[in-house]
Amino acid sequence: xxRATITGxxxxxxNKVITNHDLAAVLDTSDEWxxxxxxxxxxxxxxxCLELGGQAARIALKEAEMDASDLDLIICATCTxxxxxxxxxxxxxxxxxxxxxxxxxxxxxxxFTYAISLxxxxxxAGMERVLVVGVDTLSRFTDWDDRSTAIxxxxxAGAVVMEPARRDDRGVLSTYMGSEGRFADLLTCDxxxxxxxxxxxxxxxxxxxxxxxxxRVLADAGxxxxxxxxxxxxxxxxxxxxxxxxxxxxxxxxAATVIEVTGNTSSAxxxxxxGAAVSKSGIADGDVVLLVGFGAGMSVAAALxxxxx
Ligand code: ACO
Numbered sequence: 294x295x296r297a298t299i300t301g302x303x304x305x306x307x308n309k310v311i312t313n314h315d316l317a318a319v320l321d322t323s324d325e326w327x328x329x330x331x332x333x334x335x336x337x338x339x340x341x342c343l344e345l346g347g348q349a350a351r352i353a354l355k356e357a358e359m360d361a362s363d364l365d366l367i368i369c370a371t372c373t374x375x376x377x378x379x380x381x382x383x384x385x386x387x388x389x390x391x392x393x394x395x396x397x398x399x400x401x402x403x404x405f406t407y408a409i410s411l412x413x414x415x416x417x418a419g420m421e422r423v424l425v426v427g428v429d430t431l432s433r434f435t436d437w438d439d440r441s442t443a444i445x446x447x448x449x450a451g452a453v454v455m456e457p458a459r460r461d462d463r464g465v466l467s468t469y470m471g472s473e474g475r476f477a478d479l480l481t482c483d484x485x486x487x488x489x490x491x492x493x494x495x496x497x498x499x500x501x502x503x504x505x506x507x508x509r510v511l512a513d514a515g516x517x518x519x520x521x522x523x524x525x526x527x528x529x530x531x532x533x534x535x536x537x538x539x540x541x542x543x544x545x546x547x548a549a550t551v552i553e554v555t556g557n558t559s560s561a562x563x564x565x566x567x568g569a570a571v572s573k574s575g576i577a578d579g580d581v582v583l584l585v586g587f588g589a590g591m592s593v594a595a596a597l598x599x600x601x602x
Contacts, residue, residue: 327444449565468596524549527563567584
């Protein structure tokens, strides 16, 4: 089987910084409460999905030394598209100067990892250059007067170019896509409304599904938690990440985080954390990288990769 591997990575965030202190000035909350309960210090807001996705995609294409016109497919994971239709991906295709198929995928915060799985499938079926974008602008659907949700969300994008790996043992090793629709009412956003959620229950289920999805991709690849070099989890709450890592038996130091400065950016959170990991300590050739996301739906997805070409 041809494995897809990441050959370019780009990120972008909203240009306005909102700190916990900014929120504490207008809401009944405090920097201490938000940091202790979520790990978030500030979030970035602003920009459309097209703007943020386009910025991230251009950086990823440059790193992959690829012209957009050479792309075979664009998959854009988002649950907050700029319009009901057309899809963000169609506008991105035109904006980037690509001449290929393009579609949006809504699996909430699991969207980017779902898209990695689809890119792998397309590359193993013969495609050569797939652009995966994860972008969300949750600030547009946040009730900024509601302290239980306003503290959590931000806007951002991350993009990766995926191509066939040159070596058999590099690239995507295994993937998992799951759905637990019985929990759909825990986290919703109706037309014309804001994000509503049962935070405590989302927290509980999130830890459970992250652990089970991670174990599944590890088992499918014949690997153990101790083989994982870097975990790139969805960035919803630092305490969710801590609990999942503890249950998986993987040291917390192996988890890449960016939530401290971005908040929860949904589909963008995993590529943003990947970008932070690459620029902080680097991800080395041969490292085993575990992506694991969960979100509204309740959707869940994981992907295991061996880094390198
Ligand atoms: N500041 C101060 N106090 C607050 C705040 C706030 N911002 N928010 C809630 N409180 C209060 C509550 O009113 C409550 O007070 P009470 O005890 O007097 O009733 C107390 O703090 C505890 O509230 P909880 O909701 O129990 O707090 P918890 O520790 O569960 O933290 C949080 C809340 C941060 C929302 C947490 O439950 C969480 O992160 N849940 C998961 C959220 C998540 O992952 N969402 C995914 C979105 S992904 C997507 O698909 C879009």
